[in-house]
Amino acid sequence: xxxIAKTPAPPYYAVIFTSERTDGDQRYAEMAEEMVQxxxxxxxxxxxxxxxxxxxxxxxxxxxxxxxxxxxxxxRHLVAQRQGIExxxxxxxxxxCKVERDYGFEK
Amino acid sequence: xxxIAKTPAPPYYAVIFTSERTDGDQRYAEMAEEMVQxxxxxxxxxxxxxxxxxxxxxxxxxxxxxxxxxxxxxxRHLVAQRQGIExxxxxxxxxxCKVERDYGFEK
Numbered sequence: 001x002x003x004i005a006k007t008p009a010p011p012y013y014a015v016i017f018t019s020e021r022t023d024g025d026q027r028y029a030e031m032a033e034e035m036v037q038x039x040x041x042x043x044x045x046x047x048x049x050x051x052x053x054x055x056x057x058x059x060x061x062x063x064x065x066x067x068x069x070x071x072x073x074x075x076r077h078l079v080a081q082r083q084g085i086e087x088x089x090x091x092x093x094x095x096x097c098k099v100e101r102d103y104g105f106e107k
Numbered sequence: 108x109x110x111i112a113k114t115p116a117p118p119y120y121a122v123i124f125t126s127e128r129t130d131g132d133q134r135y136a137e138m139a140e141e142m143v144q145x146x147x148x149x150x151x152x153x154x155x156x157x158x159x160x161x162x163x164x165x166x167x168x169x170x171x172x173x174x175x176x177x178x179x180x181x182x183r184h185l186v187a188q189r190q191g192i193e194x195x196x197x198x199x200x201x202x203x204c205k206v207e208r209d210y211g212f213e214k
Contacts (some may be wrong), residue, residue, distance in 0.1 A: 059123055096206070
C-alpha cells in the first residue's frame with residue numbers, strides 16, 4: 001500500500017510538524033504510534049505521512065481548521081504535547097496550512 | 108545547526124512533495140543534492156526540510172505563489188522533474204499550500 005496519503009480534491013488543510021529529537025527513546029516510539037492511531041479516529045482526519053532522517057517531518061491532513069483545533073485539544077494528545085516539550089524534542093515547528101492545489105503521479 | 112527551516116512570520120507558502128522511490132539510485136542522490144542547492148538560489152526561497160524513511164517528504168518554503176511557479180519552470184528543475192517521472196519515482200504527490208499560522212519550541 002502506498003504511504004502517500006489519499007487526500008480529496010483541494011481545498012483541505014495540512015499540519016506540517018517538523019522536529020528534532022532529544023537523545024534516547026523515553027517511550028517516544030510507543031506514544032508516537034499511539035498518536036498515529038488516535039489521530040486516524042478523529043473527525044475530519046484525511047491522512048498522514050511521516051519520515052525521520054535527522055529531522056522528523058509528519059504531515060497530517062484535515063478537512064477543516066476546526067478539525068485541527070479539536071485534535072490539538074484532544075486530552076491524550078495534550079499529554080503527548082506536554083511530554084514532547086519536556087522530554088522528546090530538542091526543537092519543533094508546527095505549521096498550519098491550507099492546501100490550495102495538488103497533483104501527483106503513479107506508475 | 109537546526110535542520111528546521113527558519114521561516115518568517117506567516118503568511119508564506121509551502122510545497123509538500125511526498126514520494127516513493129523506485130529501486131536503485133540512477134544518479135538520484137546527485138540530482139537531489141543539485142536541486143537542493145539550486146532551489147536555495149531562487150527568488151522567494153525561504154527554506155527547505157527533507158527526510159526519507161520509506162516515504163520521502165520534502166517541504167520547501169516560498170514567499171509567494173509566483174516564486175513557486177517560477178521554480179517549477181526552472182530549466183534544470185524541469186529536467187529533474189522529467190527524470191523523476193521516468194526513472195526515480197514510483198509515485199509522488201505535490202501539494203501547494205498557504206501557511207496560515209505557525210508556532211514552535213526550542214530548548
